[in-house]
Amino acid sequence: LHVGAVNASLGSPACATSRQAPRRSGPAADGPIIQATPSLAGRAPETASPCPRGPARAARRKQASQVSAPPSPLDLTPVALLDSGDGEAHRGWSAKERRRKPSHLDRVVLEIVETEQAYVRDLRSIVEDYLGSIIDSGQLPLKPEQVNTLFCNIEDIYEFNSEAAWRRSEEFDIYTLYCMNYPNSVSVLRECMENDSLARFFRERQALLSHSLPLETYLLKPVQRILKYHLLLQELAKHYDKSSPGYEAVEEASITMTAVAWYINDMKRKQEHAARLQEIQGLLVGWSGPELGAFGELILEGQFRVPRARKERVFFLLSKVVLIAKRRGEAFVYKSHIFCCNLALQESAKDPTTFKISDRSIPKQQHVVQVRNQEEKRLWIHYLKRLIVENHPASIPQKASEPLLASAAGSPEDFLSPESPKKPLPSPRPDESWACARSRRQSGEKSRQARNPPSSARSVPPEAPGWHGFRNG
Numbered sequence: 121l122h123v124g125a126v127n128a129s130l131g132s133p134a135c136a137t138s139r140q141a142p143r144r145s146g147p148a149a150d151g152p153i154i155q156a157t158p159s160l161a162g163r164a165p166e167t168a169s170p171c172p173r174g175p176a177r178a179a180r181r182k183q184a185s186q187v188s189a190p191p192s193p194l195d196l197t198p199v200a201l202l203d204s205g206d207g208e209a210h211r212g213w214s215a216k217e218r219r220r221k222p223s224h225l226d227r228v229v230l231e232i233v234e235t236e237q238a239y240v241r242d243l244r245s246i247v248e249d250y251l252g253s254i255i256d257s258g259q260l261p262l263k264p265e266q267v268n269t270l271f272c273n274i275e276d277i278y279e280f281n282s283e284a285a286w287r288r289s290e291e292f293d294i295y296t297l298y299c300m301n302y303p304n305s306v307s308v309l310r311e312c313m314e315n316d317s318l319a320r321f322f323r324e325r326q327a328l329l330s331h332s333l334p335l336e337t338y339l340l341k342p343v344q345r346i347l348k349y350h351l352l353l354q355e356l357a358k359h360y361d362k363s364s365p366g367y368e369a370v371e372e373a374s375i376t377m378t379a380v381a382w383y384i385n386d387m388k389r390k391q392e393h394a395a396r397l398q399e400i401q402g403l404l405v406g407w408s409g410p411e412l413g414a415f416g417e418l419i420l421e422g423q424f425r426v427p428r429a430r431k432e433r434v435f436f437l438l439s440k441v442v443l444i445a446k447r448r449g450e451a452f453v454y455k456s457h458i459f460c461c462n463l464a465l466q467e468s469a470k471d472p473t474t475f476k477i478s479d480r481s482i483p484k485q486q487h488v489v490q491v492r493n494q495e496e497k498r499l500w501i502h503y504l505k506r507l508i509v510e511n512h513p514a515s516i517p518q519k520a521s522e523p524l525l526a527s528a529a530g531s532p533e534d535f536l537s538p539e540s541p542k543k544p545l546p547s548p549r550p551d552e553s554w555a556c557a558r559s560r561r562q563s564g565e566k567s568r569q570a571r572n573p574p575s576s577a578r579s580v581p582p583e584a585p586g587w588h589g590f591r592n593g
Contacts, residue, residue, distance in 0.1 A: 225359045232352050236281070239345050243278040246271070246338050249329055250322075260321060262312070270308045270339075272301040277342050292380045295346040299384050300391055302343055309336055346384060350377035393418040400436060404445065406454040415440040419503050423447065425490040435489065437503060440511060442477065444487065456485065460511035465504050473497055477504065 222230075251271050254260060276294050312318040322335055331338075353374035360367050397418045401411060412418075416439025423434045434452055436443040441459050445452035458479045468474040472494050478486040491497045 223359075225356070228352070228356050228359060232356065235352075239341060240278070240281050242338055242341050243274065243281060245329065245331075246335075247275050247278045250325060250335055250338075251275070253325060257321075261315060261317060266308050266312070269301065269304050270312070272298050272305060274298070274339075274342070289376045289380055292346065295342060295380070296384050296387055299343050299346070299388055302339070305339055306336060309339070347381050350374060350381050353377055390417060396421075397438075400452065403451045404454055405448070405451050409457075412436075412438065412443070419507070420500060422491070422496070422500070424492075427488050433487070433489075437500070437507070439507065456487075458485065460507045461513050463504070463508050463511070465501070465508060467501065475501060475504075 251267070251274065254262060254267060273294055277298060280291070280294060313322065326334055353370065357367070357370045357374050360370050394413070394417070397412050400418075400421075401413075404412075418436065418438055420437040421435065423432050426433045431446055433455065434445045434447055436445070439460070441457050442463060443454070444456045444458075445454050447453075458477065462480045464478045464480050466476045466478070468476070468488075471490070473492070473496075474488060474490045475497060476486055476488045489500075491500065
């Protein structure tokens, strides 16, 4: 959905686009064009790989800078905001139309168009005034890989938002790459500011451009913008006439950009959790098993009280294992683990803030967990139940798994299906380089045997669109 097309389809004089200036070649100042496409589910995760840049990219940038001034933007000013003269702009409008106050829909459309134009100007400033100056200078103490990390694919984003063409949701993957790289970009920029000559260069560029904000703020703008499109479109759909021919396009664009925002946030969350898992691996003492990454994604972590323990225990919930440790300074001392294929859960009917997890292969290994509030308990119960179903050694039919996930309380037996083996699988030793994989088992099949293991604070839920370390701008 092109924001200019929105105005053309509104049907009101206040939003008409008949005063559109002729288009010329070169980057336009109007905003994104979005077309609804199938769901983004099932894509391969993006990686923040180094962003390509070379002589061809620099040549295109210089060629773009030689193009004549950008075409005049669409004149989308509502009639009510025009002066009361009888100039050319008023020809064809009645006095009543000129006096009409802009509707809320008019203001939403203007916000979309004006903020997009300002955003494209900011992108152009980053590409030409900062990146272009660095490339043209050639004397700054900056390595090519530092420049690549600092600006990533900002040139692609600038070209993407400057063009007037139909867009598919897959094309917004360039924003996913940029968002994944943004923390690295900030890190490189702060390293640069520790160098006197580079810090002086960036300060001089900021002063010459009369920018009130530093480059770091401008580099954040693409992250903020991509996470705001769905909010702007939702507001537009909210006030759009549902009987208008353009309503379906607005609604589909809103759904598509919401999916894009969720996808970017999900990739960002996975990236942050992977980094956190590596950090935990480095702080874990006494663990002789494989790298924690072999047990899947970090889902939750928290520090809770347990009975008969002087100190609180730290619980790390991964896709295939629950890791239990004790904090010692900055380090985590390994205490025990339960593979999710053997995990049993029991909620307490007496205490609304406690639940018990146990290993079905080792009945004595039980942990009564006392969380801080009921909301935290609901969060942990939800993900524990989900992982129990996903990792169960027997195939659980969907009709049976849905009630289990929806149930508010239950015993460990609630999670056993009729196809479950009579005796649970023992948990492997932590030094074995495999985890309990999901497999289909028929009734009566003998379970595999393995050796028993030696006896021996925050929750991190997924976020909604618009967050992830970034604020909507």
